[in-house]
Amino acid sequence: MGTYNKGILGPFSGKVGTVVGANWRGKFIMRSLPVKTDRLPTNTQLLQREKFTLVSEFLTPMSPVITRYYGLNTGDKTRMNQAMSYHLKEAVTYVDPDFIIDFNKVQISKGDLIGVQNPTVAAVGSDSVKYNWLNNSGQGAAKATDQLVVVLYAPLSGLYYYLLTAAARVDESVTVVLPTFFNGLEVQSWITFASEDEKSYATSIYMGSVVVS
Template identity: 55%
Template sequence: MGTYNKGILGAFSGKVGPVVGASWRGKEVLRSLPRKANREATPTQALQRLKFSTVAAFLNPLYPLLSRYYGNNTGEKTRLNQAMSYHMKEATVYNDPVFDMIYAKVQISKGDLLGVQAGSVASTVANTVTFTWTDNSGQGQAVATDQLIAAIYEPTTKTTLYALAVANRSAGTGAMIVPAGLVGLTVEVWAGFASADEKKYATSSYLGNVLVV
């Protein structure tokens, strides 16, 4: 792949002879046409592809969270690239013939803000998941107005729910209403904090699972 500056004819996109012109991360690039591969994937390649598709399918519904609160967009890796890389390496396990997510290692956010302290989750009100935590405002960069962000996942239906502002850090408690279809099912739960201006955010915590009443 080569880069080029816009000349008298400007940039171009699409196929021109044996090369393709495109824009990538704000740069104009030239790529050779891909060659068709007739060889079947090796067992190792097939496993890697299965792993990639499993992680991508799990993370895709969480894109609104990851694109805001996962790492940063400096360098060559986007926030989603960073999330994919982490979960591919750390948050999957192979249980023949499939890959499963390791829920305790899943992250819905990653940053330096102080995270959830003594967090717990329960469901005692119909269609509701309730969060509780210790107000640690004033520690580090944590302030009372930080917002709890949360995600819920139900494995059998592959249902993913998320919230960007459950409650202020100072509240110590907050709740998410869930669809009636999740009643009687066990959901996996994660939570973290983000500043009100979304410039700072914490690495999320896994709060465990809970049966929705």
């Protein structure tokens, strides 16, 4: 792949002969057309594709959280790219014949802000899940106004629910009321803190599973 600024016909997009032109991150790039092959993928390649698809489909519904709070946008590697890389290496286990997500290793955010201290979670009825924590504002850059971010996931139904401003660090507890279709489902959840301006955020904590009642 190469970049270009000027050409005989100027910038272009689409296929021209044996190359493809496109605009990517404000730069004009050219790449050669892929070479067609009749070779069948190996078992290793098939497994890698399966693993990649699993992680991509798992993370995509959480992209509004990940694209805000996962690492830094540096160079060509977006926050989602970084999250994909981490989860492919650290948060997937192969249990023949399938790959599965290790929920306890999942991260919805990755940063240097002081995180949630001594958190607990419980289903409290009326389609609600309650989180408690200690107010540790004043530690490092932690502030009372830092916002609690919550992501819940019901594996059997593939349902997701998230809140970017569930509560403030100083509140020490919040009850999240879920849509009624979560009733009776087991949900996994993760929480983290982000500053009000979203410029700093903590690495998330896995809260385990509860059954919504």
